[in-house]
Amino acid sequence: MKKFSFAPEKDVDVIAVGRIAIDLNPNEIHRTLDKVNTFTKYVGGSPANIAVGLARLGKKVGFIGKVSNDAFGKYVADYFMEKGIDVSHVTPSSDGEVLGLTFTEISSPTESQILMYREGVADLALAPVDISEDYIKRAKFLLISGTALAASPSREACFLAMTYAKKHDTKIIFDIDYRNYTWKSKAEIAVYYSLAGQRSDILMGSREEFELMEMLDKGNDIPDYCLADNYLFHGNQIVIIKHGKKGSLAYSSDRKAYKVGSFSVKLLKSFGGGDAYASAFLYGILEGWQMPTSLEFATASAARVVSSHSCSDAMATAEEIISFIADSNEAGTVIEEIPWNQSIEGGRSCR
Ligand SMILES: Nc1ncnc2c1ncn2[C@@H]1O[C@H](COP(=O)(O)OP(=O)(O)O)[C@@H](O)[C@H]1O
Numbered sequence: 597m598k599k600f601s602f603a604p605e606k607d608v609d610v611i612a613v614g615r616i617a618i619d620l621n622p623n624e625i626h627r628t629l630d631k632v633n634t635f636t637k638y639v640g641g642s643p644a645n646i647a648v649g650l651a652r653l654g655k656k657v658g659f660i661g662k663v664s665n666d667a668f669g670k671y672v673a674d675y676f677m678e679k680g681i682d683v684s685h686v687t688p689s690s691d692g693e694v695l696g697l698t699f700t701e702i703s704s705p706t707e708s709q710i711l712m713y714r715e716g717v718a719d720l721a722l723a724p725v726d727i728s729e730d731y732i733k734r735a736k737f738l739l740i741s742g743t744a745l746a747a748s749p750s751r752e753a754c755f756l757a758m759t760y761a762k763k764h765d766t767k768i769i770f771d772i773d774y775r776n777y778t779w780k781s782k783a784e785i786a787v788y789y790s791l792a793g794q795r796s797d798i799l800m801g802s803r804e805e806f807e808l809m810e811m812l813d814k815g816n817d818i819p820d821y822c823l824a825d826n827y828l829f830h831g832n833q834i835v836i837i838k839h840g841k842k843g844s845l846a847y848s849s850d851r852k853a854y855k856v857g858s859f860s861v862k863l864l865k866s867f868g869g870g871d872a873y874a875s876a877f878l879y880g881i882l883e884g885w886q887m888p889t890s891l892e893f894a895t896a897s898a899a900r901v902v903s904s905h906s907c908s909d910a911m912a913t914a915e916e917i918i919s920f921i922a923d924s925n926e927a928g929t930v931i932e933e934i935p936w937n938q939s940i941e942g943g944r945s946c947r
């Protein structure tokens with residue numbers, strides 16, 4: 597696949613836009629939330645986790661977002677600074693908006709859910725006035741996280757950020773990132789997700805998130821490659837469709853398709869894999885690696901995080917991921933190049 601190239605004046609690897617929140621993960625596991633007494637606090641929020649993952653991998657990361665004007669807002673901003681993430685465009689909300697809270701429920705060795713408190717959150721107060729063209733111009737990649745499209749003015753802020761990115765050849769990664777809060781209808785979800793997906797250069801999401809973007813009924817048998825084709829047609833270089841423990845499928849504009857398995861780990865929580873995957877995959881792309889190497893690296897990072905208690909704190913260095921791969925039984929076996937129309941569902945035609 598043609599490698600991405602960037603003007604030398606682009607001195608920031610990735611600028612992420614969207615929510616910084618707090619994860620409260622249970623210290624008592626394999627029980628429902630009502631039976632949990634204590635939690636461990638971590639920085640959370642999908643785009644924040646991805647930013648932390650990239651910073652942990654040594655990339656130069658910026659962030660555009662709004663946080664609460666209180667101790668929690670200071671906590672997340674301080675954590676970002678400690679990780680080396682630029683916070684010059686992370687600003688406190690002005691009308692009392694709060695930081696989102698995500699309670700993870702680890703109800704059994706195989707089941708986990710999240711309960712999010714997102715009423716009046718600061719991240720959705722991000723407005724076009726907060727988007728700096730000069731800042732975005734410096735970035736190789738702009739990461740847009742789908743939940744930031746769930747309400748105005750954050751929605752307009754994201755589309756303005758994408759306009760600036762297009763103007764200055766900053767490549768756009770759209771991580772679909774669906775959370776069933778704030779959205780008013782399935783039609784609204786599909787409109788805004790597909791608008792963003794048609795403007796991106798790298799598009800990633802779970803199968804369920806692609807189905808929401810395409811307004812497809814659950815359980816439909818449209819093959820993944822058909823979903824990918826639609827967005828490659830609109831200019832994406834890479835489309836990745838994630839399938840949980842089964843792994844993922846990746847499609848590139850040079851018509852190469854990859855079926856990616858997963859590494860065997862002891863699952864603790866099924867959350868965090870996507871954020872680790874996104875940060876490690878993007879690291880590989882920034883390093884100029886070929887798709888299979890980036891996909892394996894991403895899959896390994898994801899496996900580490902779903903077997904960890906945290907998401908942000910569990911993000912790994914490149915050395916940790918490489919040694920995880922070396923120590924695993926699946927090294928070199930998780931990636932398979934497949935014929936374009938032989939996705940996980942088989943060789944069915946698109947329509
Ligand atoms: N149980 C698991 N064991 C190992 N890897 C996993 C497991 N669940 C997810 N992963 C990895 O994390 C990636 C993303 O997980 P997924 O649940 O599909 O996305 P998201 O976390 O964004 O919802 C998967 O493609 C896979 O590589």
Ligand SMILES: O=C(O)C[C@@H](O)[C@H](O)C(=O)COP(=O)(O)O
Pocket residue numbers: 615617618619639640641642643645698710866867868869870871872907908
């Ligand atoms: O996205 C959130 O606000 C919660 C995250 O911090 C949490 O770690 C999580 O759900 C990760 O999501 P995933 O990587 O998409 O599974």
